[in-house]
Amino acid sequence: MRILLLGKNGQVGWELRRALAPLGELTALDRHDGGDLADSAALVNTVRRLAPQLIVNAAAYTAVDKAESDAPAAKQINATAPGLLADEAARLGALLVHYSTDYVFDGSGDQPRDEEAKTAPLSVYGASKLAGEEAIRASGCRHLILRTSWVYAARGGNFAKTMLRLAAEREQLKVIADQIGAPTGADLLADLCAHMARATLADAGLSGTYHAVAGGETSWHAYASHVIAQARARGLPLRVAADQVLPIPTREYPTPACRPLNSRLSTKKLQAAFGLHLPDWQQGVDRMLAEILP
Secondary structure, three states: OEEEEEOOOOHHHHHHHHHHHHHOEEEEEOOOOOOOOOOHHHHHHHHHHHOOOEEEEOOOOOOOOHHHHOHHHHHHHHHHHHHHHHHHHHHHOOEEEEEEEHHHOOOOOOOOEOOOOOOOOOOHHHHHHHHHHHHHHHHOOEEEEEEEOOEEOOOOOOHHHHHHHHHHHOOOEEEEOOOEEOOEEHHHHHHHHHHHHHHHHHOHHHOEEEEOOOEOOEEHHHHHHHHHHHHHHOOOOOOOOHHHEEEEOHHHOOOOOOOOOEOOEOOHHHHHHHOOOOOEHHHHHHHHHHHHOO
């Protein structure tokens, strides 16, 4: 099987290079070698030249705040390009796997949303990702749209690394406590993709939109507290005292783009359709910490 992976050097893309390799002949690209989602013509030419049977799009415009003043670029990369990939997938009879986000919702309430919940993005980024979803569905191609949230990886920057750096420099941290979600590892998302793509290639009836996040829920404040506690247990010297990781509301940390307060996503559909288990978020975070801590 011929597989095309876009966004090979991103957090999820890096893990996908590992997870997809056993499925077939993998061509992994980034924006410098023919996989630039900002260049529509080149992107279409790449797909037509390679004629893949599976296309996995792990590339995206993810600068949430910058997107508020850079809407055309966000739309091109998050909406127009996925639509083109979907059209090419339909022409080839290929399966397209695409990653989306909880930011397609408005974050109201306190219950996990399922795949049929009403969408109402609060930001340019969220709107661009929703437009990408809609373009893929409209194409009629076989597809898996995986909505996820709070993605991290051992490779590159992430929230945990930022908290540990600040905890080593400061005696007090203030962290948002009223946004709730599930930290989700790039390695988990890559493994889910491989399992789900293989099953969907065998059974087109599995095509559709799925919520894909780790189990459980937490706040950014509780996430930070967990990371710092784990680091201390491993003997990492930190200046911030345990009782000086202070919870604050979102309104005390204004940003150009509005973030959803409720990022809870129900994964019942995914687990039932594919027979997969989504481990609790702490399991993945602790594994990541074991990789990055001395």
